Amino acid sequence: MTASLITNIGELTTNVATPADRCGTVHDAAVLIADGLISWVGSSSDAPAADAVVDAGGRAVIPGFVDSHSHIVFGGDRAAEFEARMAGEKYAAGGIRSTVAATRQASDDELRARVRGFIDEMLAQGTTTVEIKSGYGLDVETEQRLVRLAAEVTEEVTFLGAHVVPAEYAGRADEYVELVVGAMMDACAPHATWIDVFCETGAFSVAQSRRVLEAGIARGLKPRMHAGQLGPGQGVQLAIELGAASVDHGTFLTDDDVAALGASDTVLTLLPGVEFSTRQPYPDARRLIDAGVTVAIACDTNPGSSFTSSMPFCIAVAVRDMGMTPAEAVWAATAGGAAALQRSDIGVIAPGRRADLVLLDAPTRVHLAYRPGVPLVRQVWKDGVSVWRKG
Numbered sequence: 010m011t012a013s014l015i016t017n018i019g020e021l022t023t024n025v026a027t028p029a030d031r032c033g034t035v036h037d038a039a040v041l042i043a044d045g046l047i048s049w050v051g052s053s054s055d056a057p058a059a060d061a062v063v064d065a066g067g068r069a070v071i072p073g074f075v076d077s078h079s080h081i082v083f084g085g086d087r088a089a090e091f092e093a094r095m096a097g098e099k100y101a102a103g104g105i106r107s108t109v110a111a112t113r114q115a116s117d118d119e120l121r122a123r124v125r126g127f128i129d130e131m132l133a134q135g136t137t138t139v140e141i142k143s144g145y146g147l148d149v150e151t152e153q154r155l156v157r158l159a160a161e162v163t164e165e166v167t168f169l170g171a172h173v174v175p176a177e178y179a180g181r182a183d184e185y186v187e188l189v190v191g192a193m194m195d196a197c198a199p200h201a202t203w204i205d206v207f208c209e210t211g212a213f214s215v216a217q218s219r220r221v222l223e224a225g226i227a228r229g230l231k232p233r234m235h236a237g238q239l240g241p242g243q244g245v246q247l248a249i250e251l252g253a254a255s256v257d258h259g260t261f262l263t264d265d266d267v268a269a270l271g272a273s274d275t276v277l278t279l280l281p282g283v284e285f286s287t288r289q290p291y292p293d294a295r296r297l298i299d300a301g302v303t304v305a306i307a308c309d310t311n312p313g314s315s316f317t318s319s320m321p322f323c324i325a326v327a328v329r330d331m332g333m334t335p336a337e338a339v340w341a342a343t344a345g346g347a348a349a350l351q352r353s354d355i356g357v358i359a360p361g362r363r364a365d366l367v368l369l370d371a372p373t374r375v376h377l378a379y380r381p382g383v384p385l386v387r388q389v390w391k392d393g394v395s396v397w398r399k400g
């Protein structure tokens with residue numbers, strides 16, 4: 010067994026909560042890694058011997074980011090749509106269809122190269138776990154290609170055949186839903202862990218969303234949902250009723266939604282890049298946290314509404330514009346993301362957990378929000394292996 014020690018950590022964020030500190034902060038800390046797992050955490054002065062030692066030089070270490078919401082298997086891009094939107098055009102869910110056309114035309118190798126590029130980009134920004142959704146195929150063959158390609162790079166694959174109604178089913182949404190829960194589900198469920206639906210005006214109704222999620226649950230998939238992005242609706246209540254791991258977006262929530270989330274185990278995943286990139290109003294994270302809701306932050310990397318893959322950027326926006334403290338935002342991007350994926354082995358730096366860690370080029374985690382846009386990730390370990398290091 011080879012053991013590696015990271016020592017002289019100025020500020021270690023463990024996320025082992027205490028009543029006064031949800032981030033479980035330890036100063037002058039060290040972490041021992043063995044066999045891909047964390048085997049010891051404590052003070053630098055008490056650190057055990059190791060085969061290899063990394064001196065953190067007084068810098069901060071945090072858990073690897075857990076990005077619980079992405080759509081990174083797609084063809085083409087929509088820079089022109091973004092440019093038009095910034096010139097005053099309104100965002101609507103239908104823009105997804107142009108990506109669907111480009112994705113159907115792309116080969117497996119083209120899509121695979123793209124996904125691997127995004128994974129590398131994410132690792133360099135400290136993301137060690139990413140969930141990936143299908144949803145740009147919207148036919149049986151292409152949706153299956155997308156979940157299969159996603160499963161090559163992550164354990165967290167989501168079948169999102171019910172992303173939007175494809176052009177060839179315009180005006181026949183119920184027929185399309187029957188395809189999703191029938192042949193498409195048969196083709197995709199073996200490659201996926203999660204079932205998701207875009208429950209929104211312009212996408213799928215509450216009744217259609219229930220049909221999709223219940224069919225997925227019957228096939229052994231676990232539910233999650235897109236809701237409350239463009240306006241309020243009954244999606245949040247349905248997600249809670251069905252025991253969804255997470256409701257994502259939540260820009261528009263009623264007081265009843267917030268109270269129900271606070272009383273449930275369902276996580277509310279905020280996607281700051283979406284509001285930033287669509288000039289939508291920001292959700293009020295303060296209201297959610299004060300109501301006892303478990304909040305996660307994710308990038309929602311996609312070519313239409315949020316083409317950032319940077320968790321540090323999303324943390325900075327959540328602090329600046331959603332009312333989160335830096336500590337809450339870093340927790341939401343690590344332990345919160347793990348909760349949104351119902352994972353207990355990641356998002357926390359404690360013995361027995363996976364050794365997914367990020368060494369920052371900064372003395373504290375606060376710098377992630379304090380220095381927006383600055384590449385502060387110095388070194389990244391995934392499963393105990395150093396997978397990225399600043400050159």
Ligand SMILES: [Zn+2]
Pocket residue numbers: 078080235309
């Ligand atoms: Zn999404």
